[in-house]
Every structure is written in C-alpha cells, then in structure tokens.
Amino acid sequence: MDEHGGGLSLLRDGVPLLGFGLLFVLLFRRLGLGATLGYLVAGAVVGPAVLGLVGDAEEKMGVAELGIALLLFLVGLELSPSRLWRMRHDIFGFGLLQVALCGLAITGIILAATDFSPAAALALGLPLGLSSTAQVLPMLQSAGRLRTPVGERSFATLLFQDISIVPLLTIVAALSRNPADAAGPPGWMLALYTVLAIVGLVLAGRFLLRPLFKLIGNMGEREMFVFAGLFTVIASASLMQLLGLSPALGAFVAGVMLADTPYRHELEADVEPFRSILLGLFFLAVGMTLDLNAIAERPLFVAGMAAALIITKTVVITLLARVFGMPWRQGLGVGLLLSQGGEFGFVLFAQAQSAYLIAPEAASVFGAIVTLSMATTPFLMLASKRFRAEPERSTREAAGPQHDGASAIVVGYGRFGQTVAQMLIGQGLSVTLIDRDVEMIETAGDFGMKVYYGDGTRLDLLRQAGAADAELLLFCIDGDQLDAEMLHSVHQAFPDADLFVRAFDRRSVMKLRGAPLSGVVREVLESAIAMGRQALDAVGVDEGEIEKTEAAYRQRDIERLKVQKETGDLYAARDHMFSQAAQAAEQRKDAEPG
Incomplete structure (x- = not known):
C-alpha cells in the first residue's frame, strides 16, 4: 500500500515539477537567460518556500544527482588524449591559472567579508572560480561564435574547469571535518581512498569494460549499448559512494576510461538524452532546496557577493587573457562570458556540507549567489557589446580561426x-x-x-x-x-x-x-x-576503338539511368543497352543489299 502511495506521490509531484520546469525554461530561453536558470527558478517556485506544490526535495535530489554523474561521464568521454594534447596550452595553461587565481581571490574575499574558517572559505571560494558550461556553451553556439578566438579560449577554459572538478572534490574530501560520532574516516584517508578508487576504476575499464563493449558491438544491439553505458556510470558512481566519496567523481573516471575507445561517439549519443533529462531534474531539485528565508535575511550580502564574484572573475580573466596575448577587447569578452558561477558549484557546496565544512544555510546563500551571477551574464554580454566590438577596419582584415575539428x-x-x-x-x-x-x-x-x-x-x-x-x-x-x-x-x-x-x-x-x-x-x-x-x-582491339566503345557505353548508361530515376522503373530505356540481339539485328541490317 505504501509503495502504491509512493508511486501516486511521484506522479502527483511530477506534474507540477515538470510543468513549471517546462514553462520557466521556455520563458528563460526566450529571454536569452538559459535553461539552467529556468530550472532553478521553477524549482524554487514549486518548492516549499513559495507555492509548496512539491515536497521532499532531498529524495528527488538523490535521484537527480544521477544527472550530474551522467554530465561528468560525458565530460570524461570528451577528454581523449589527442584532444587534450592539441589544446594543451589553452587548457593546462590558461585554464589552470584561471581556476587557481579566481578561486583563491574569491576565497580571500570570503575570508575578509565573513567569519568562515579558512577551510570553509576555500571550500566555497574554489567552486566559485568555476563557470557555467551549461550556460556559456549554448550562448556561444547560438551566436555562432564557438569557432572565434573568444569562443575557442572560453571552450578550453571550460574544459579545464570540468576536469578540475576531480581535484576539487578531492580537496573538499581532504578538508573534511567529519566528527568521530559520524563514523566517517578522516580527510586524509578519504583522499587516499580517492586515489585507490581511481586506480581500481582505470584497471577495471581496461580489463573489463573494453571487452564488454567489444562483445556488445559484435552483437550489434544498440539497446545493449544504452544499458551498458548506464550500468558503467551507475556502477562507478556507486563504488565511489560506497567508499564515502563523490559519485560524480566515479562517473568522470568511467568516461575518461572510455574516451580513447572506438565506442566513444556511440556512448555519447546514447547517454545524452538521459543526461539532459536528469540534469534538468537536478537543477529543479536544487531550486527546491534553496532556503529563501536565509537568503531574504541577507539580501545585501547575496547581491554584494554576486557583484564581487563577477567583478573579480572579469578582472582576473581579462588580465590573464592579455598575458596570453589576446587583444584587450577579446580578453574582456572572455572575462565577461566566464564571470558567473557554475552548476558544479552546487555539487561542491553539497559536498562541503556533507564534509561538515559549511552549514545548510551557507550552501543556500552561496547557491543563490551563483544563481544571481548566472542571471547577469546575458545582460552583461549585451551591455558590453559595443566595447568588445573590433573597429570596422580590423574586422575586415581579421582571419577566421583555424578549424580544429574533422574536415x-x-x-x-x-x-x-x-x-x-x-x-x-x-x-x-x-x-x-x-x-x-x-x-x-x-x-x-x-x-x-x-x-x-x-x-x-x-x-x-x-x-x-x-x-x-x-x-x-x-x-x-x-x-x-x-x-x-x-x-x-x-x-x-x-x-x-x-x-x-x-x-x-x-x-x-x-x-x-x-x-x-x-x-x-x-x-x-x-x-x-x-x-x-x-x-x-x-x-x-585498337585503343581508339576501346575509347569509342567506353564513351558510347557511358553515354547510354547515363541516359538510361536518367530515365530509370524519373520513372522508377528498372526496365525503362532497355533499348539504350548494348545487347547481343540488338547487335545481331544491326549486323543483319548492314548485310542487306542497299
């Protein structure tokens, strides 16, 4: 009976949750604000803080976290060694410095503006150094700017940010303040578990997963690819969770294990629909868990920290772009484009909360800061368009970026x-x-x-x-x-x-x-x-006669094929064929007296 009631509850909650999600995503897409913000606002509206149409956000968050796992799995699939090597300077040079400098600068601001401990400030500041891949990439694609210098540098930076989620999760685990009565291991042991688990997953991928996908490929069953792909993600995530680590980390490692295999594109295409649905559900659940009362108590702090976040990241990234040889206009474009907080901030805030580094109220407040910063990005890009535009002469002379994909x-x-x-x-x-x-x-x-x-x-x-x-x-x-x-x-x-x-x-x-x-x-x-x-x-036969015969055959064949395609009749224009009967008739005609 309870199970039946639970099923009815899931269906009952699903109608307003998905309905409001659809409404706000369409609205926010129309306004150019992106789907992520639409999901977050929809979750807040239907959640207990506003309309109260849907409850038990924690249970839904547990299911929706699979969306983050699938997102990191797909990120891992993108990280083939050849691609990393081709973009190594932008990824591991610009990207590394951006994450480190922005994260440390924001950590310093948090320490100066709050009474958080250094460990808590670091657990909040480093995630705020990341930007929103889910928001920035669609903006670049829809504007047709992904292959421009700004787009390429932004993409490389986002790629490193996606990679950096792994060490950031490990850092948060190492900083863990799990008390003794929580029966959790100390931070240093969690870090050791992380390294051992990654090594184990890599070995499992080489000796178990590759033969498994080879077997499925030989069978030619697409449904089994979907099944095996989801199994790989869930099994890797479950192993990490069993060890008290982040499930998302396990999914990321699983993706990297398969990035350089022949099955990469098939897996991407099969897993992508599940990722999109569950990631949307994740942001809906995040919106539901936002403590709007805690935010309402400190509106100036939320607005001030969001402004400090945007200004700090814009300045640091613009200066860094100049150091890497970009013109200041393009550098400003990259800085503004990456000035917001990102979706991985919610993941890392939840991890920091589980590690007893921050309170749930702090996670809600800084989640609101990320949300507000994301809302400003489209308006900042629009307002700064005139400043970022190259002079007329320069745009005519500028050459387009080199194509780095397959021709x-x-x-x-x-x-x-x-x-x-x-x-x-x-x-x-x-x-x-x-x-x-x-x-x-x-x-x-x-x-x-x-x-x-x-x-x-x-x-x-x-x-x-x-x-x-x-x-x-x-x-x-x-x-x-x-x-x-x-x-x-x-x-x-x-x-x-x-x-x-x-x-x-x-x-x-x-x-x-x-x-x-x-x-x-x-x-x-x-x-x-x-x-x-x-x-x-x-x-x-003489070479000239051979050429003549070939030319005649080709001409007849072209004419015959044209008629066949027009009529759809395989037997059409049979008289265009060379045939023994036609040749015999031609010979008889030539033999008859004039």
Whole structure:
C-alpha cells in the first residue's frame, strides 16, 4: 500500500515539477537567460518556500544527482588524449591559472567579508572560480561564435574547469571535518581512498569494460549499448559512494576510461538524452532546496557577493587573457562570458556540507549567489557589446580561426571507405572514421587508423562526431541502408557539408532519387569498365576503338539511368543497352543489299 502511495506521490509531484520546469525554461530561453536558470527558478517556485506544490526535495535530489554523474561521464568521454594534447596550452595553461587565481581571490574575499574558517572559505571560494558550461556553451553556439578566438579560449577554459572538478572534490574530501560520532574516516584517508578508487576504476575499464563493449558491438544491439553505458556510470558512481566519496567523481573516471575507445561517439549519443533529462531534474531539485528565508535575511550580502564574484572573475580573466596575448577587447569578452558561477558549484557546496565544512544555510546563500551571477551574464554580454566590438577596419582584415575539428566524416571503413579515406588523408584533410564492424575496427588499429564504433546513419551520432563543423560527409557503407528521406534529414541537419554516397548498383542509385547529393558513385561501375577495357585490349582491339566503345557505353548508361530515376522503373530505356540481339539485328541490317 505504501509503495502504491509512493508511486501516486511521484506522479502527483511530477506534474507540477515538470510543468513549471517546462514553462520557466521556455520563458528563460526566450529571454536569452538559459535553461539552467529556468530550472532553478521553477524549482524554487514549486518548492516549499513559495507555492509548496512539491515536497521532499532531498529524495528527488538523490535521484537527480544521477544527472550530474551522467554530465561528468560525458565530460570524461570528451577528454581523449589527442584532444587534450592539441589544446594543451589553452587548457593546462590558461585554464589552470584561471581556476587557481579566481578561486583563491574569491576565497580571500570570503575570508575578509565573513567569519568562515579558512577551510570553509576555500571550500566555497574554489567552486566559485568555476563557470557555467551549461550556460556559456549554448550562448556561444547560438551566436555562432564557438569557432572565434573568444569562443575557442572560453571552450578550453571550460574544459579545464570540468576536469578540475576531480581535484576539487578531492580537496573538499581532504578538508573534511567529519566528527568521530559520524563514523566517517578522516580527510586524509578519504583522499587516499580517492586515489585507490581511481586506480581500481582505470584497471577495471581496461580489463573489463573494453571487452564488454567489444562483445556488445559484435552483437550489434544498440539497446545493449544504452544499458551498458548506464550500468558503467551507475556502477562507478556507486563504488565511489560506497567508499564515502563523490559519485560524480566515479562517473568522470568511467568516461575518461572510455574516451580513447572506438565506442566513444556511440556512448555519447546514447547517454545524452538521459543526461539532459536528469540534469534538468537536478537543477529543479536544487531550486527546491534553496532556503529563501536565509537568503531574504541577507539580501545585501547575496547581491554584494554576486557583484564581487563577477567583478573579480572579469578582472582576473581579462588580465590573464592579455598575458596570453589576446587583444584587450577579446580578453574582456572572455572575462565577461566566464564571470558567473557554475552548476558544479552546487555539487561542491553539497559536498562541503556533507564534509561538515559549511552549514545548510551557507550552501543556500552561496547557491543563490551563483544563481544571481548566472542571471547577469546575458545582460552583461549585451551591455558590453559595443566595447568588445573590433573597429570596422580590423574586422575586415581579421582571419577566421583555424578549424580544429574533422574536415570530413567517412561512414563505413570497409574496402571502399578505406580508399576514400586514404585519398582525403593524403591531401592533409582531418578525417573521422565510423564503422560498426568491431573486428575491422581492431584490424584498422593495427595499421594506425582510429575508427570509432557507431551507426553513422544516426543524426545524433553524426552530431556527436562533429558533423556540424565538417565540410564533407561521405557514406561508404554497403547494402541498402540509405534512402532519399534519410539523406534529406542529414542535409537539413548539416547544411554546410557536401554529401557523397557509395551506391552498390543502379537499383541503389534509383532509391536515392531526389536526394541532395554532391556526388554518388556506383561501386561496380568503374571497376567493371576497367576490366572490360583490359579484356578488349587482350583480344587485340585498337585503343581508339576501346575509347569509342567506353564513351558510347557511358553515354547510354547515363541516359538510361536518367530515365530509370524519373520513372522508377528498372526496365525503362532497355533499348539504350548494348545487347547481343540488338547487335545481331544491326549486323543483319548492314548485310542487306542497299
């Protein structure tokens, strides 16, 4: 009976929670404030502090924390060694200094403005040095500025901030003031547990997870990939929680373990929908847990600390950008863009609260400071647009940033795709390779080729692989997996990329009628013509006659295929074919007396 009542309660709470979440996210998106703020405000409105429509925020927070775990898992998947090496200067130079300098500066402000202990101030100040990936990246993408110098430097900084969540969680664990009656280990032991757990997860990933995903890949079951991906996240997070550590840390390590495997893009595409839903639920639960009474008692402190946070981060990041050689206008743009607190602040505040470093009221007050700072970012960017704009002459002369993604995506790395990829790589193009054959992927690795596992006909997987920035999408897969409708969808999703398709025969070409293709190649055509030429040469036919015959065949074939595509009839224009009956009739006609 209790279980039935619990189910009804979950459904009853779900209606206002999701309904208000949808309403406020749409409203805040419309105002350019981002979805994260919409979720936080919706949670506060439906929570006990305002309307009281939904209760038991702590229980919902426990479920919603899986959203943070999935977010960190996806962050870990992005951290392949090759990508880190390519962006190493911005990530580990600019990003490291930004987190350290901003975090320590804000820690000093907290110490000066409050009576917090140094450990508590550090547990609050370091998280405030992080910015909001969930807010900044969509702003850059929607404005088309992700590939500009400001966008690239901001992205690298956010990437390091995402990485820094791991050492920050470890620092908070090491500072833990768990009392003896709480039956918790001291901070130094928690730090040791963290290191041992990470080593154990890395070994498990190498010797257990990779063989598991190889087995699933051989089975070709997409549903099992979703299942195995969620299992990996939950198992890693549960192990960390069992040791008294952050579950999010376990999910992050699990992502890093799989970042350099062929299954990365498939996992990203499969886990992303769950991440989006649960992360939204997490921010709703955070909004519900905000103690608005504690905030209302100290409104000037909240507003003042939010202003101090924004000003401090803007100044530090702008000066740091100048040191790294950016013009002051671009440096100011990066500083303002990253001036807010971020979503990981809520995670670290909760961790600091669990470690008895801060009280729940302090977590609510500083959560409100983060929320207020996030609300100001769109307005600050809009208000400073004139100051950040380059002079007219400079913008005309400035060259665009270099493309650091793949220029081409080759779907299908069999005998056909291998040749296509070799030619593109031979001209210096950056190529991403995707295939579903696990054995072939491993064989390609023996030859130094990195092939990712996945179904390249899926739009979400193509998007994860970087199709939005690619110049070429080449489908080199065999069989009848492609049709005009699917290719129209690909072109609509990625209009800047030229589409090329390998078709097996004329039936395949007819199936693609009307598709927005830049090129289609029949696999059997050129090789068959080459053999026909060799055979004619072997029986002594003159080279000129061979050329004449080839040209005639090609012309007839083009005309015949055109009629077949127009009518959809495979038997149309049969009279365009060379046939023995037609040849015999032609010979009889020539033999008849004039």
